[in-house]
Amino acid sequence: MTPLLEIERLCAGYGAITVLRDVSLSVAAGQVAALLGANGAGKTTLLRAVSGMIPSTGAIRMEQHLLSGLPTEAIAQRGVAHVPEGRGTFAHLSVDENLQLGAWLRRDRAGIARDRERMFQHFPRLKERLRQQAGTLSGGEQQMLAIARALMSRPRLLLLDEPSFGLAPILVDELFVALARIRSEEQVAMLLVEQNAHAALEFSDHAYLLEAGELATHGSAQALRGDARVQRAYLGK
Amino acid sequence: MSTDIFLHQLFAGLTAGAIYASLAVALVMVWRSTHHLNFAQGEMAMFSTYVALALIEAGLGYWSAFAATLGLSFLASVAIERLIVAPVARSQPLATVIVFVALLAIFHSLASWLFTPVLREFPSPFPAGTLPGFPYLSGHAAGVVALTLLELAAVWLFFRFTRLGLAMRAVAQNPVSSRLVGIPAARMLALGWGLAGALGACAGMMIAPIIYLDPNMMAGVLLYGFAATLLGGIANPWGAAAGGLIVGLLDSLVGAWLIGPELKLSFALTLIVAVLLVRPAGLFARAQRSRV
Numbered sequence: 001m002t003p004l005l006e007i008e009r010l011c012a013g014y015g016a017i018t019v020l021r022d023v024s025l026s027v028a029a030g031q032v033a034a035l036l037g038a039n040g041a042g043k044t045t046l047l048r049a050v051s052g053m054i055p056s057t058g059a060i061r062m063e064q065h066l067l068s069g070l071p072t073e074a075i076a077q078r079g080v081a082h083v084p085e086g087r088g089t090f091a092h093l094s095v096d097e098n099l100q101l102g103a104w105l106r107r108d109r110a111g112i113a114r115d116r117e118r119m120f121q122h123f124p125r126l127k128e129r130l131r132q133q134a135g136t137l138s139g140g141e142q143q144m145l146a147i148a149r150a151l152m153s154r155p156r157l158l159l160l161d162e163p164s165f166g167l168a169p170i171l172v173d174e175l176f177v178a179l180a181r182i183r184s185e186e187q188v189a190m191l192l193v194e195q196n197a198h199a200a201l202e203f204s205d206h207a208y209l210l211e212a213g214e215l216a217t218h219g220s221a222q223a224l225r226g227d228a229r230v231q232r233a234y235l236g237k
Numbered sequence: 238m239s240t241d242i243f244l245h246q247l248f249a250g251l252t253a254g255a256i257y258a259s260l261a262v263a264l265v266m267v268w269r270s271t272h273h274l275n276f277a278q279g280e281m282a283m284f285s286t287y288v289a290l291a292l293i294e295a296g297l298g299y300w301s302a303f304a305a306t307l308g309l310s311f312l313a314s315v316a317i318e319r320l321i322v323a324p325v326a327r328s329q330p331l332a333t334v335i336v337f338v339a340l341l342a343i344f345h346s347l348a349s350w351l352f353t354p355v356l357r358e359f360p361s362p363f364p365a366g367t368l369p370g371f372p373y374l375s376g377h378a379a380g381v382v383a384l385t386l387l388e389l390a391a392v393w394l395f396f397r398f399t400r401l402g403l404a405m406r407a408v409a410q411n412p413v414s415s416r417l418v419g420i421p422a423a424r425m426l427a428l429g430w431g432l433a434g435a436l437g438a439c440a441g442m443m444i445a446p447i448i449y450l451d452p453n454m455m456a457g458v459l460l461y462g463f464a465a466t467l468l469g470g471i472a473n474p475w476g477a478a479a480g481g482l483i484v485g486l487l488d489s490l491v492g493a494w495l496i497g498p499e500l501k502l503s504f505a506l507t508l509i510v511a512v513l514l515v516r517p518a519g520l521f522a523r524a525q526r527s528r529v
Contacts, residue, residue, distance in 0.1 A: 076419035
């Protein structure tokens with residue numbers, strides 16, 4: 001089976017600094033892949049390269065179409081939705097407007113309205129806060145909004161950059177319950193960057209471990225749970 | 238007598254304020270894409286007004302010339318942003334200021350060269366004389382205020398209720414997230430320039446019947462426009478519009494009553510500096526609330 005997202009020998013960085021070297025990975029349709037690694041290993045950089053936010057060499061393909069070199073907005077059009085580091089909600093716009101913007105690429109009003117209702121099932125809190133400015137939401141609510149906004153484009157691939165960052169443990173559990181439900185109902189594949197390796201491996205099918213910008217190992221999430229290198233990356237041993 | 242003068246100055250201030258408001262909203266549109274005040278906005282407006290006059294002299298009716306000028310100014314501004322401002326800003330953000338100064342000089346000399354630099358009368362589309370029942374309100378003044386309110390309402394409705402307007406607001410706030418949801422951010426910024434060009438052209442055509450058309454027409458007006466923008470808050474077009482009305486009224490009333498015409502410009506600007514010392518983001522700045 002050909003993968004949904006296929007990355008071959010990706011190199012990327014910022015200006016003269018190369019962060020990622022020769023990283024290859026793939027995500028199959030409907031599956032969840034976790035991208036693990038210590039701080040500074042290049043996880044966020046990889047997501048940014050996929051979205052065209054930074055230049056890269058190598059090949060990034062989505063459903064066999066080359067994404068490399070396309071502008072960010074064209075990559076969004078190819079079915080990739082990115083929940084960036086720091087959530088990237090429109091702080092001065094209302095929750096409702098944030099959701100509308102998520103569906104900016106779509107023209108099917110009825111479908112958009114249905115999806116909006118479904119987001120309220122995934123995240124009931126958003127319905128209560130519909131008219132509120134996004135910037136006034138709590139951290140957990142903003143994360144929910146960021147994910148819901150990304151899903152409003154009906155993506156085939158969701159890039160999640162540390163969704164649990166800064167959330168209380170109880171909210172992290174809640175978030176992963178919601179993500180599991182989204183995964184089974186929305187037929188969307190995910191590439192998940194997480195600092196919470198335990199939660200990420202529990203949730204994923206496959207996992208990749210980055211060490212200093214290079215791929216150290218990969219395998220089924222189950223296999224990587226016991227891998228010493230994963231433990232080292234997160235526990236500093 | 239004082240009531241007469243008051244009413245006269247009130248209406249004069251409102252009229253000027255409406256024009257400053259248009260210009261201030263134009264400045265906000267450009268600020269959103271470049272984060273600089275466009276020094277050339279006034280000269281672009283002056284040039285548009287000359288184009289309107291040329292169209293009228295070529296035989297077009299006033300409103301056809303008006304509409305054509307708005308359209309041409311919109312297109313020219315989009316082109317300036319796409320072809321000059323955006324490429325320069327990409328390579329060296331601070332150079333934007335130089336581009337603005339250059340545009341100011343270019344439009345100024347171009348106008349002097351193409352159209353003889355003498356005071357020209359510019360027609361008003363509104364009834365001559367004063368309005369029945371309002372001896373201090375000329376037909377032109379009432380028309381300017383009404384047209385500006387109409388124009389600002391249209392801009393507000395556009396931003397509030399259209400898909401394109403929402404996208405433009407999103408890009409002004411967070412260009413990165415906008416692109417992630419698929420909005421072509423660069424095109425939205427160019428559209429903002431187009432709107433600014435059209436708003437400026439409207440301001441030029443409205444003020445020309447009052448102060449005559451010449452290549453220096455907008456110099457003072459732009460200064461008031463800057464003041465209005467800063468007073469109301471550069472991030473917020475409606476604050477800037479309100480700032481325009483306040484500046485117009487203050488200037489007119491204070492000039493007539495307190496200190497005389499010689500000092501009124503400095504008084505208005507001093508007052509604005511004073512306000513900015515207390516509220517640096519402007520009178521109507523949105524409270525920046527955010528949680529992490």
